[in-house]
Amino acid sequence: MSVVRKLAKQTAIYGVPNILSRTLNFLLTYVHVGVFMPDSYGVITELYAYVAFILVVLLYGMETAYFRFVQENDQKKVFHTLQSGLYASTSLFLILVFAFQSSISSGIGYAGNPEFIGWIALIIAFDVLSAIPLVKLRHKEKPLVFVAINTVGILTNIGLNLFFFLYWFPEYQNGNSDMFLGEWFNPGIGVGYVFIANILSSGIKWLLLSLRGLPNPLDWDKNLWINAFKYSWPLVIAGFAGLINEVADRAMLKSILAPQIGMKAALYQLGIYGACYKLSLLINICVQAFRYAAEPLFFKQIKDRSDDSMVKILNYLVGFVLLVFIVVSIYIDYFKWFIRTEEYWAGLHIVPILLLANCFLALHIQISMWYKLSDKTKLGAGIALVAAVITLLGNIALVPIFGYLGAAITTLIVYAFLPIASFTISKKHYFVPYQIKKIGVNFTLAIIIVLIGHYILPDLHFALKGLLLLVFIAVFCFQEKLIFRHGNKRN
Numbered sequence: 001m002s003v004v005r006k007l008a009k010q011t012a013i014y015g016v017p018n019i020l021s022r023t024l025n026f027l028l029t030y031v032h033v034g035v036f037m038p039d040s041y042g043v044i045t046e047l048y049a050y051v052a053f054i055l056v057v058l059l060y061g062m063e064t065a066y067f068r069f070v071q072e073n074d075q076k077k078v079f080h081t082l083q084s085g086l087y088a089s090t091s092l093f094l095i096l097v098f099a100f101q102s103s104i105s106s107g108i109g110y111a112g113n114p115e116f117i118g119w120i121a122l123i124i125a126f127d128v129l130s131a132i133p134l135v136k137l138r139h140k141e142k143p144l145v146f147v148a149i150n151t152v153g154i155l156t157n158i159g160l161n162l163f164f165f166l167y168w169f170p171e172y173q174n175g176n177s178d179m180f181l182g183e184w185f186n187p188g189i190g191v192g193y194v195f196i197a198n199i200l201s202s203g204i205k206w207l208l209l210s211l212r213g214l215p216n217p218l219d220w221d222k223n224l225w226i227n228a229f230k231y232s233w234p235l236v237i238a239g240f241a242g243l244i245n246e247v248a249d250r251a252m253l254k255s256i257l258a259p260q261i262g263m264k265a266a267l268y269q270l271g272i273y274g275a276c277y278k279l280s281l282l283i284n285i286c287v288q289a290f291r292y293a294a295e296p297l298f299f300k301q302i303k304d305r306s307d308d309s310m311v312k313i314l315n316y317l318v319g320f321v322l323l324v325f326i327v328v329s330i331y332i333d334y335f336k337w338f339i340r341t342e343e344y345w346a347g348l349h350i351v352p353i354l355l356l357a358n359c360f361l362a363l364h365i366q367i368s369m370w371y372k373l374s375d376k377t378k379l380g381a382g383i384a385l386v387a388a389v390i391t392l393l394g395n396i397a398l399v400p401i402f403g404y405l406g407a408a409i410t411t412l413i414v415y416a417f418l419p420i421a422s423f424t425i426s427k428k429h430y431f432v433p434y435q436i437k438k439i440g441v442n443f444t445l446a447i448i449i450v451l452i453g454h455y456i457l458p459d460l461h462f463a464l465k466g467l468l469l470l471v472f473i474a475v476f477c478f479q480e481k482l483i484f485r486h487g488n489k490r491n
């Protein structure tokens with residue numbers, strides 16, 4: 001089976017829980033925005049931004065380190081060493097959070113809900129402790145088990161959210177009560193029920209993974225752990241800097257805008273931005289599924305890399321994400337119903353900007369594989385740090401002027417910078433002759449179509465917008481046929 005076909009097959013399989021999760025999360029957005037106004041939804045947006053940052057620090061690159069060191073070490077030894085280290089550091093994290101829970105909640109503006117901080121910490125802990133077992137399943141190429149366990153967690157989370165927000169909240173608001181509702185429901189918790197559902201679903205996923213094997217601290221290998229940490233610490237910097245690029249806008253919006261317009265208004269804008277941002281994450285569905293399948297596959301073929309395969313894979317990835325960019329952007333009047341409450345629709349104009357940004361991020365996901373495959377993780381960290389500085393400065397400069405539009409523009413600038421910088425530096429270390437001109441043509445054509453179908457002629461008939469979409473598909477297919485016809489010809 002060719003590398004491209006194998007990757008496509010495993011991406012499809014790994015994509016099942018990811019697509020399910022993202023799709024159902026859209027439905028949850030539909031549920032949440034129907035219950036909470038933007039200022040309340042802003043709380044969810046902000047706290048989950050913090051979750052993303054802390055996860056990177058607590059995992060300290062051990063997912064990628066597992067793939068790297070399992071190639072030349074006993075698999076059980078690698079698992080027990082890395083997982084035992086994560087158990088120790090995560091336990092310390094939980095002790096510190098619960099010891100200073102009140103101080104932390106006051107410091108970030110949630111003094112009235114210190115329990116939120118403890119709940120968020122538990123979500124993080126379960127996710128960290130599930131990471132290496134999931135990576136182990138990916139390495140052993142057991143996608144069906146991977147899918148099954150993730151799907152159980154996803155469905156648990158969805159089911160609890162539907163129960164809380166489609167049964168408990170409406171029943172309470174309608175003045176109805178029963179013994180179960182009266183005993184357990186606390187309306188003061190509000191958005192906290194989102195976190196409770198997540199704790200239970202993440203806990204169940206961790207439990208299912210733990211049934212397949214717990215780490216043995218007696219099997220911890222000091223030298224292996226030190227070597228893994230030396231390899232992975234630059235990935236922590238790269239990951240943390242990458243998250244600054246990904247979620248700093250949501251973490252910073254409230255603090256930047258609150259002095260100008262007040263806390264409630266700032267949370268209101270953050271809620272609108274967070275809900276509209278969810279639409280751009282449609283791109284991430286395919287990107288995340290692709291990453292799950294591509295990373296172990298590329299590491300296994302590190303000694304026998306195929307430039308032609310990597311070139312084709314990137315071409316297809318770009319074509320697919322740009323197709324999603326076009327469809328969502330020009331048919332935004334249909335996709336906006338995922339966020340049904342009209343107060344949120346004020347932010348729909350930023351959705352194409354964020355979608356395009358995530359297309360560049362997809363480009364970066366593959367191009368940046370070079371520094372992991374060549375053990376040049378410090379260079380990857382450097383690229384991410386520069387991007388992080390641009391993110392921080394861009395948000396500080398643009399958000400006070402343009403509000404959440406400034407955050408969206410900054411995201412686009414940073415995500416465009418990442419693949420350009422990564423490809424430029426890779427030429428000296430692990431060059432793959434990607435077809436940059438062809439990729440540029442596809443991006444340019446997609447942007448022109450979106451400018452016409454979303455901004456210039458937003459009321460264009462459904463069928464005419466479909467013709468614009470077909471133009472892109474035709475051009476893309478024509479280009480790929482040229483590859484097949486002329487073999488290894490590159491632009």
